[in-house]
Amino acid sequence: MKICDNNQCTGCGLCSIICPLGAITMLNDKYDFLHPVIDDEKCIKCGLCVRKCPSINIIEGCENNVAYAAYSKDESIHETSQSGGLAFLLEKHVLNCNGVVYGQAFNNQLEVSWIRIDDAKDLYKLQMSKYVQGRIDGSFKEVLNDLKKGNLVLFTGTPCQIAAILSFVPEKLKEKLLTISFVCGGVASPKNLYDQIEKLQEKNLINKSLIDNITFRKKGGGYYFRFFSNGKIIYEQDDFYSDFLIAYGEHLNLRESCYNCKYARTDRIGDLTIGDYLALDRYTTSLPRNELKKGVSLAIPTSEKGSYILQTILKDMEYEKRTTKDAALNNRRLSSPSERSLFVDTYRRLYPIYGFNKSVHKIFWKRYYWVGYTKHRIGTFIRRAIGK
Ligand SMILES: Cc1cc2nc3c(=O)[nH]c(=O)nc-3n(C[C@H](O)[C@H](O)[C@H](O)COP(=O)(O)OP(=O)(O)OC[C@H]3O[C@@H](n4cnc5c(N)ncnc54)[C@H](O)[C@@H]3O)c2cc1C
Ligand code: SF4
Numbered sequence: 001m002k003i004c005d006n007n008q009c010t011g012c013g014l015c016s017i018i019c020p021l022g023a024i025t026m027l028n029d030k031y032d033f034l035h036p037v038i039d040d041e042k043c044i045k046c047g048l049c050v051r052k053c054p055s056i057n058i059i060e061g062c063e064n065n066v067a068y069a070a071y072s073k074d075e076s077i078h079e080t081s082q083s084g085g086l087a088f089l090l091e092k093h094v095l096n097c098n099g100v101v102y103g104q105a106f107n108n109q110l111e112v113s114w115i116r117i118d119d120a121k122d123l124y125k126l127q128m129s130k131y132v133q134g135r136i137d138g139s140f141k142e143v144l145n146d147l148k149k150g151n152l153v154l155f156t157g158t159p160c161q162i163a164a165i166l167s168f169v170p171e172k173l174k175e176k177l178l179t180i181s182f183v184c185g186g187v188a189s190p191k192n193l194y195d196q197i198e199k200l201q202e203k204n205l206i207n208k209s210l211i212d213n214i215t216f217r218k219k220g221g222g223y224y225f226r227f228f229s230n231g232k233i234i235y236e237q238d239d240f241y242s243d244f245l246i247a248y249g250e251h252l253n254l255r256e257s258c259y260n261c262k263y264a265r266t267d268r269i270g271d272l273t274i275g276d277y278l279a280l281d282r283y284t285t286s287l288p289r290n291e292l293k294k295g296v297s298l299a300i301p302t303s304e305k306g307s308y309i310l311q312t313i314l315k316d317m318e319y320e321k322r323t324t325k326d327a328a329l330n331n332r333r334l335s336s337p338s339e340r341s342l343f344v345d346t347y348r349r350l351y352p353i354y355g356f357n358k359s360v361h362k363i364f365w366k367r368y369y370w371v372g373y374t375k376h377r378i379g380t381f382i383r384r385a386i387g388k
């Protein structure tokens, strides 16, 4: 039996949690993307997994043309968040109201997975976007326990993760559940991140046992790897030299469901959508231009709860009221999925033979490495010529 097509399954793991017979196991494919596997001997064909699957039964969203461009007034939050620090402020507010927060963080095996946070000192673990797929399957029951106890719960995640949570939680317990989904360009293969780490380790550029955090993007746009140990940067890598960032930027190694994303739509799922307010400097804006470079958050409230919490924290932000239509002009992921690279099939043929780094090199040799190599040679020549 099959629950949904492989190219639609987001790997949320909901089916494996709700199956009354425990007949579904989530297993990794060769890219470490999770897929449900059904034990036909245990399955009684009750159909619950199919009825609840959020890739088959699409959860309706809500359209709102009211949007905000905002960034935290607290410089340190703005600096350490991916865009304007909106997620951090929302999470902190919920903790101040004695609630709990669920989000995605690196664990000590450098896997991205859900964590439950009830103390603001741990919120830093959630900051910054991790562009690999994270697990949420273990979080469903904990979320339910919290809601049954009457706790206010904030769940942040990709729209497909929010769809899974909304499909799982019974209507009567949703009053105290607040869901925040991102504008989402897709999640890359977790295995490819390890491949990249292994490559850097082989070259003695990092010691992977010391790494406890990784960031993927420069503030305000563009990709850039930073590897951290105890809060200190131990290695940095520009996107031009990083096979992983090249592959992600080219949409080469996303989960297949991301190319067909059912939730990359103008009607947004959850109580609030947040993302990057891109290219704001091209518009008339009252926000100071020097702050735009550090990243500005986009917020689109899509329920009363979402509007209420957003209004509460806007006092801690510099902000401007704008429209979703205007935000979408430079942010295509508000209305459509990432385009599937023309090289995805070639890459998947090469990967088992050559591995990750060599396959990306073979595909993008001309576009990236040749140009990068030439730039490097010209730079060296100029530096030598001027004696530096
Ligand atoms: C995989 C991914 C793709 C994205 N693609 C786009 C895009 O195409 N366009 C756009 O405008 N914005 C995109 N975003 C959102 C954007 O990068 C920022 O995360 C968002 O603007 C919030 O920024 P912030 O400063 O408020 O908080 P941040 O510091 O970014 O807060 C981090 C929050 O992100 C969550 N998070 C981090 N990594 C993951 C993950 N792998 N899965 C689920 N949740 C995660 C954490 O739980 C935390 O709540 C994406 C985010 C992710 C995670
Ligand atoms: S999308 Fe989620 S619920 Fe549906 S088959 Fe995949 S893992 Fe199961």
Ligand code: SF4
Residues within 6 Å of the ligand: 018, 019, 020, 021, 022, 023, 024, 038, 042, 043, 044, 045, 046, 047, 048, 049, 050
């Ligand atoms: S049909 Fe029912 S028993 Fe079979 S895998 Fe799905 S939920 Fe489990």
Ligand code: SF4
Residues within 6 Å of the ligand: 010, 158, 159, 160, 161, 184, 185, 186, 187, 255, 257, 258, 259, 261, 262, 263, 264, 337
């Ligand atoms: S692009 Fe769609 S399917 Fe992929 S992670 Fe984002 S929300 Fe999920």
